[in-house]
Amino acid sequence: MISIDIYSRIPIYQQVIDGIKSEVMLGWLKEGEQITSIRELSVEVGINPNTVSKAYLELERQGILAVATGKGYFVAPDAARRIRDSVIAEEKVRFLSAAEKLLQSGICREELEDWIRKIHCISP
Amino acid sequence: MISIDIYSRIPIYQQVIDGIKSEVMLGWLKEGEQITSIRELSVEVGINPNTVSKAYLELERQGILAVATGKGYFVAPDAARRIRDSVIAEEKVRFLSAAEKLLQSGICREELEDWIRKIHCISP
Amino acid sequence: MISIDIYSRIPIYQQVIDGIKSEVMLGWLKEGEQITSIRELSVEVGINPNTVSKAYLELERQGILAVATGKGYFVAPDAARRIRDSVIAEEKVRFLSAAEKLLQSGICREELEDWIRKIHCISP
Amino acid sequence: MISIDIYSRIPIYQQVIDGIKSEVMLGWLKEGEQITSIRELSVEVGINPNTVSKAYLELERQGILAVATGKGYFVAPDAARRIRDSVIAEEKVRFLSAAEKLLQSGICREELEDWIRKIHCISP
DNA sequence: GTGGTCTAGACCACA
DNA sequence: GTGGTCTAGACCACA
Numbered sequence A, B, C, D: 001m002i003s004i005d006i007y008s009r010i011p012i013y014q015q016v017i018d019g020i021k022s023e024v025m026l027g028w029l030k031e032g033e034q035i036t037s038i039r040e041l042s043v044e045v046g047i048n049p050n051t052v053s054k055a056y057l058e059l060e061r062q063g064i065l066a067v068a069t070g071k072g073y074f075v076a077p078d079a080a081r082r083i084r085d086s087v088i089a090e091e092k093v094r095f096l097s098a099a100e101k102l103l104q105s106g107i108c109r110e111e112l113e114d115w116i117r118k119i120h121c122i123s124p
Numbered sequence E, F: 001g002t003g004g005t006c007t008a009g010a011c012c013a014c015a
Helices: A012-025 A038-045 A049-061 A079-104 A109-118 B012-025 B038-045 B049-061 B079-104 B109-118 C012-025 C038-045 C049-061 C079-104 C109-118 D012-025 D038-045 D049-061 D079-104 D109-118
Strands: A065-068 A072-075 B065-068 B072-075 C065-068 C072-075 D065-068 D072-075
Touching: A012 A049, A012 A079, A038 A049, A049 A065, A049 A072, A079 A109, A079 B079, A079 B109, A109 B079, A109 B109, B012 B049, B012 B079, B038 B049, B049 B065, B049 B072, B079 B109, C012 C049, C012 C079, C038 C049, C049 C065, C049 C072, C079 C109, C079 D079, C079 D109, C109 D079, C109 D109, D012 D049, D012 D079, D038 D049, D049 D065, D049 D072, D079 D109
Parallel strands: none
Antiparallel strands: A065 A072, B065 B072, C065 C072, D065 D072
């Protein structure tokens, strides 16, 4: 179940994209599996079907979803790997940019490494 | 001199805000010093005075600039420290968020630490 | 319905801010309710949309309104309490400042208390 | 000595007006006494002579200063009483307005009276 | 000269 | 439809 915050500055269609990607990454959606239809999802989360459609089209463009005309949307083969690769590429940029600004602001490397060690996270 | 990219997705007024903050951080603008007037800056960088005004008002709200009626805007005392504190607060969040997503994507802690060590940066 | 006096020395956007706050305080606008859109209100009261927008942005900054992209502005949860708290803080300062100046001008405490007792007002 | 805050939202000429009124009220300036010339005061407090002139003209209009052509400005006879009367009139309005808003916000009369009792002030 | 407010109107992303 | 940004230009108070 995707959760939407209509008051967030992140566009709703982007929240849908992020939600589906998460579900694939967590293994809740398997490659090849059919996903909830546009109409169903729009009712489920209480948003406009056009907004869901926009998200699905973007996911298709990214090769994460595949559309079978008249049948609906399916998780593309290789979807998990594609998502993982793009997440790593994007987050590495953010990580390095933030690290650089923190170093420039007087935070030392040791403190950054300390912060990393304290992150509690379960790798999937 | 603040450089503006009118094709950027970052709003122009935000670029002005970031530009002024940079100049204070780098010591090009000293605390107590008067800054370029709204009208002057608007012709210098080729944007509308209203846009500069919006940036200056936001900087005043953040306690980074102070306005003297009929005289103009000045760099507030304590401006550099305020900027530094807010940069650290914001970038720490981004740093930890990115690190967490990278760890979840299978990047190990040692690799993150390695990336940090390779950042070349001159602390002020 | 918000009434605007274009000849007042109080800026129009401030009158809009005060008007919305009054309507929330009086219970005419309920928390969570959508408020009149920028464009609608601007034609209703005969002012420019930019002026309404300035007021709404400030109310959002104060946590009294929340904006949903593409949908509009809504009264924030907790709006009434926030307004009440800020009114009390501001008016207490004015009250004490005025009282002190009156005492210094030779008005005695008993007279001030007498004035208070004569105020006719319906608590909500 | 009048103290000026150029970053205050209160106009400088108004701060000069308030400063002179205070000095008369406190008895530092006696009725009939000549006051510091426009030029002198402007140098003393580091502001523009035009600004001091604007303040003096307004004080003359209010009957608090009197001008002797070629000689300068003098404290008008009856100045202290005039100031006292106008302060009482203005502050009474502010006092009642603030009290009314506080009562409407749920503060009870007893609390207002309590606040008054706690004001520490030396009547002149 | 300095900012602050306001209007009129264009153009954009998003739902 | 919604709000957000931006321009061009007027008018005001203040120093």
